[in-house]
Amino acid sequence: MSVDLISRNADLRRLDEEGFVLEIRDGFLLVHDIPYVRPNQTLARGMFACTLSLDPDGNTVSPLPDHTMHFAGEIPCNRDGSRLEAIIHSSADNDLSETIKVNHYFSSKPEITGQYNNFYDKVVTYEQHLGGAARSLDPSANARTGVKISAVQDGSPFAIPDTGSARYGLAKVSRKLAFAKVGIIGLGGTGSYVLDQLSKTPIKEIHTYDGDQILNHNLFRSPGAPVPDRARSFPMKVDYYASVYSTMHRGIVPHPVNVEEDNIDDLAGFSFVFVCVDKGRSRETIARGLQRLGIPFIDTGIGLGLERESLDGVARSTLITPEMPWAEVCKLLSFGDDDEEDEDHLYKAAIQVADLNALNATLAVLRWKRWAGFYRDNRNEVQSVYTVEGNFLSNREGEQ
Structure with a gap:
């Protein structure tokens, strides 16, 4: 996780300060410990993944060009165990990179603008979709756990995050190079x-x-x-x-x-x-x-x-x-x-x-x-x- 990248961008920093569990890996923003309801009406935690959108100086852009979100976990459901059809675009196992594996693809556009202004708004909105159903069963179910992932280098040779490979789904094939x-x-x-x-x-x-x-x-x-x-x-x-x-x-x-x-x-x-x-x-x-x-x-x-x-x-x-x-x-x-x-x-x-x-x-x-x-x-x-x-x-x- 790049502590410097998070600290210098207000939207990422706000997520971190509020207790969201963030990680930056292979050009993706990962948000761990997202509570959701499984089909059997029990609770579990999954992970969001979305491509980072940065300018050449490493600052997050606004508005975000991509409104979608990947999710790693079982099928997220409403309180009664029915699928969250309102946001689930598709469900299929997918390797975003060698180390990032997801199972679902979400699509939820802001009603007025059609674009999220920043990563804070995007993450909070998607967390409300999943976490709202989870909190209807357990009010303590919250993604804001405050857990910190160790800030170690991911071994990447790049001086800036490789958001290009992430954006176009090339992280896995790029490993051949x-x-x-x-x-x-x-x-x-x-x-x-x-x-x-x-x-x-x-x-x-x-x-x-x-x-x-x-x-x-x-x-x-x-x-x-x-x-x-x-x-x-x-x-x-x-x-x-x-x-x-x-x-x-x-x-x-x-x-x-x-x-x-x-x-x-x-x-x-x-x-x-x-x-x-x-x-x-x-x-x-x-x-x-x-x-x-x-x-x-x-x-x-x-x-x-x-x-x-x-x-x-x-x-x-x-x-x-x-x-x-x-x-x-x-x-x-x-x-x-x-x-x-x-x-x-x-x-x-x-x-x-x-x-x-x-x-x-x-x-x-x-x-x-x-x-x-x-x-x-x-x-x-x-x-x-x-x-x-x-x-x-x-x-x-x-x-x-």
Whole structure:
């Protein structure tokens, strides 16, 4: 339960001060010890669950966008044991997350506005529906028990409650992305966009590797707008982005070094790695090391050049798994530094722009999510290549 979140929001704080048993977990507001009447006309206690609606600063919004409420318990009834048909929308066992299981779904709109002004009004109204019937049998039946749930961290890597997964019913499937340690090698344009997307997933630790400073040109192919106070002193890329994204994700671990042969073993034990480098020789060193360590990874690449005053090229995303033969890896990845070996090569300028960096990162993250089971993955492609001319996306399946 987040004591800070409750204490700084007047509606939640009022519920807490009046003795309601509150808990915030997996992006939901839980209210325990709700008295109700069972079908056999005996009393029991259940639990309310509703999604938290917060603004970017962690403040509850008003009015609330959702008037419904979940309930964990048996069928709530009137004094005579008949169902509370007035508020029960449906009854079915449902897992809101791995740790939150409910049995009923309520719907009761305020008559005039159709929306609850705050969580206090919503919780009190629903408690009156259930508790009123309970108190007709026992006047002491009250949800305001004053019990306090221990204020411990729920282990979430997020710096703010994940109300997005709760709102759209994705808490359970999102757990498939709760990897222990994921690495991003290279925090240039593509790597920074990868970090932007991974910071919204429940990965426990995101380790970033890059030995360069953040400079002005980097900011023009990176997500969001610069934070002047943090960028003014030319920090290392990994330190800058760790600072920026710490407001979303707690577990970002910066490593201000390039990954090379002498430190590749530092990645032993990682669950997955995104490789976002632009040098073929570095790519080969990293690929060989990750294959030896048995770590699956996605390699990204952009080839973009200026031809007749227009840009043309490709963005590539390639999945490499430990069981792939090295010969197949060599067919999928380019290990030559073309910009050094062929002055007339289309991609000699190593041009990058924000939109292709973002697309390249999105292709990589989408492939990882399919590989992890978050998205359906029946085709199991190993490589996707987007071609600018023609807006064409081609996929390549792995060797059988």
